[in-house]
Amino acid sequence: MTLPVVVGVDGSDSSLRAIDGAADQAALHRLPLRLVHASLWERYEGPAASTQSAEAAFEHRLVQEILDHATDRVRGSHPGVNVASEIVPEDAQAALLREARRAAAVVTGCRGRGPITGALLGSVSRSLVMRAPCPVVVVRHPLRNLPGDRSIVVGVGGTTSSIAAVHFAFREAEARRCPLHVVRAWHRPAHRLQAHPLLVGSPAHEQEEQAAALLEDALHEAERAYPGVPVHRVVTEGTALSVLLTHAAAAGLLVLGSPRRRGPLRLPLKGLAHTVLQHADCPVAVVPAVLARERV
The missing domain is CATH 3.40.50.620 (HUPs)
Structure with a gap:
């Protein structure tokens, strides 16, 4: 079984840097790439719900657009990488820890808070580094050449x-x-x-x-x-x-x-x-x- 490189996607600049790093990693080792967006909206008011609210429908479309954009980004920069995406009905921390159990590696960005954004390790990245059973690659800055x-x-x-x-x-x-x-x-x-x-x-x-x-x-x-x-x-x-x-x-x-x-x-x-x-x-x-x- 070929394990994928997994990366969390949320549309932020930090996420885009992580996607680029994950695509590089997947291409380098000829592995599939899995894009994951964690959304609690999907748990409670997913697209299958018969009484889906207009707000939940909008949220679902927005998330799908984020994933589509991320997929297009990977295919444009690494056309040989087999890329798949999924919306997971969990919070980001729980979703990526679960994904890490069957991943070759997890790539994550690093987001801070307040006036020193980028200098602090985000809670999701922190949890992955502490607990994931696979290698975790943290990308803080735009990838350099x-x-x-x-x-x-x-x-x-x-x-x-x-x-x-x-x-x-x-x-x-x-x-x-x-x-x-x-x-x-x-x-x-x-x-x-x-x-x-x-x-x-x-x-x-x-x-x-x-x-x-x-x-x-x-x-x-x-x-x-x-x-x-x-x-x-x-x-x-x-x-x-x-x-x-x-x-x-x-x-x-x-x-x-x-x-x-x-x-x-x-x-x-x-x-x-x-x-x-x-x-x-x-x-x-x-x-x-x-x-x-x-x-x-």
Whole structure:
């Protein structure tokens, strides 16, 4: 079974950016594209209702026009992509989480509120990143076509949470025929202990060596599986946030792993991932640690 790339459609500028990113992803991997508009109007006063109100009928026509426009947009830019659309009688969050169960990836925009719109992660995007069982690609800005943005950057955290993200990044780099930058940050110990006269090597050097070893562990399997991908190892002193944002500034995609748990209790979206999603200058893919083989 070929799983589609799924994107939520609501007619906003953020949605249009997500549609463009999703179409690129579908074309790149030769996957179908599924456009989904979630509308609670359809649940209560759908087109099959015998007593459909004029307001509900207008809403349905408006939604259909939004989907038709999105479909035409994809067919105009990517005529080879098999695109389908559907109006789903649910709220957007529930609909896209359900769609994510049978998607190769979900692509979403990022909408904020108030005077700093675009700097805040929208509630639907936040929920998808926290809970979706497939990779979620968040597109904050219009897709660029700069000379340096064909590279892909993947951040390596804990080995367990990074393996799926690293494999995803290698697949993307292979499909895009671009180099992959594998990044691991390290920092000096906050308090340096008094050195023993029989011990050699500085704490900082030990931290750097540990970071390099962890990066090699994360690369071991993927590098053998994708021998044609040019890999640049980056082991840099600094905070993970600053290192990732610096390398993402000229990249086409930043990939992060997510150590999600199964069941109703999920890890909160906070700290590094949340801040990266708010400020990265390129699309960000968040990949759950447990990822089915057939997904993108």
